Amino acid sequence: MWQMNAADTKARLYVEDDLAEGRTLQPASDQQHYLVNVMRLGDGDVVGLFNGRDGEWRSILQREGKRGCSLTPQIQTRQQQSSPDLWLVFAPVKKARLDFIAQKASEMGCSRIWPVRTDYCQVSRVNDDRMLANAIEAAEQTERLDIAQIMPFSPVFDALSACDDDRTIIFCDEASAGDPAANAIARLADARPIERAAVVIGPEGGFSPAERSRIDSLQNSLKLSLGPRILRADTAAIAALTCYQSVCGDWA
Numbered sequence: 001m002w003q004m005n006a007a008d009t010k011a012r013l014y015v016e017d018d019l020a021e022g023r024t025l026q027p028a029s030d031q032q033h034y035l036v037n038v039m040r041l042g043d044g045d046v047v048g049l050f051n052g053r054d055g056e057w058r059s060i061l062q063r064e065g066k067r068g069c070s071l072t073p074q075i076q077t078r079q080q081q082s083s084p085d086l087w088l089v090f091a092p093v094k095k096a097r098l099d100f101i102a103q104k105a106s107e108m109g110c111s112r113i114w115p116v117r118t119d120y121c122q123v124s125r126v127n128d129d130r131m132l133a134n135a136i137e138a139a140e141q142t143e144r145l146d147i148a149q150i151m152p153f154s155p156v157f158d159a160l161s162a163c164d165d166d167r168t169i170i171f172c173d174e175a176s177a178g179d180p181a182a183n184a185i186a187r188l189a190d191a192r193p194i195e196r197a198a199v200v201i202g203p204e205g206g207f208s209p210a211e212r213s214r215i216d217s218l219q220n221s222l223k224l225s226l227g228p229r230i231l232r233a234d235t236a237a238i239a240a241l242t243c244y245q246s247v248c249g250d251w252a
Helices: 029-038 095-107 128-142 156-161 181-191 209-217 233-247
Strands: 009-014 046-050 056-064 068-078 085-090 112-117 168-172 196-201 221-225
Touching: 009 029, 009 128, 029 068, 046 068, 085 095, 085 156, 085 233, 095 112, 095 128, 095 233, 112 128, 112 156, 156 196, 156 209, 168 209, 168 233, 181 221, 181 233, 196 233, 209 221
Parallel strands: 009 046, 085 112, 085 196, 168 196, 168 221
Antiparallel strands: 046 056, 056 068
16 A cells, blocks of 8 residues: 655645546545645645545545636555544533534544533524534544444434444533542443443533433433533533543543
């Protein structure tokens, strides 16, 4: 497998097109603007392309007029590999912090990012397209080869009902005296491998007593604590994902 030199690559883009040697493609208009006007790339410059299916390809840029360009994949530099089967199920927060969660969950390797409606959630709608754009940008910057799936804003128990019995629900309950996160995950992992997980984070007001009782009663739920301080929802999400990845994920 030919290895692409990072210093040789001027930019990295996610595209929806199939990637194959010699198959010229037209990037989206905003991507062409980025390559030509922001990055100021010219004929022969190297761009890394990925689509979540065909691995990563070293591609050559060709200018077309003053503002446009095309890209021609030349050689595959990395074979496709998937991120861990790790979901983030969270009650959304204010717009800027929602952007942050989408970006960081993608950087942390989540395969699915699922905003959910809870009893104390103060957000009434979520811009799925904006979340996807943030996830794509994070994947481009971190050399990830796939894109996190953005799920529609749903009731929390709709998301949890989608968890099969072999998916561990990592319930981060700010009001409980659960075991410390890393210890609880490691202890369960010692008993059986945790290969599929869903990290569940509540809103700024926390889960309601009824929600807490119902989540805690689920057979595949692992309740844990993220420490002695009450964390903001976006901080809690990153802390919990870090604990999982360091013990069971692709950091371990």
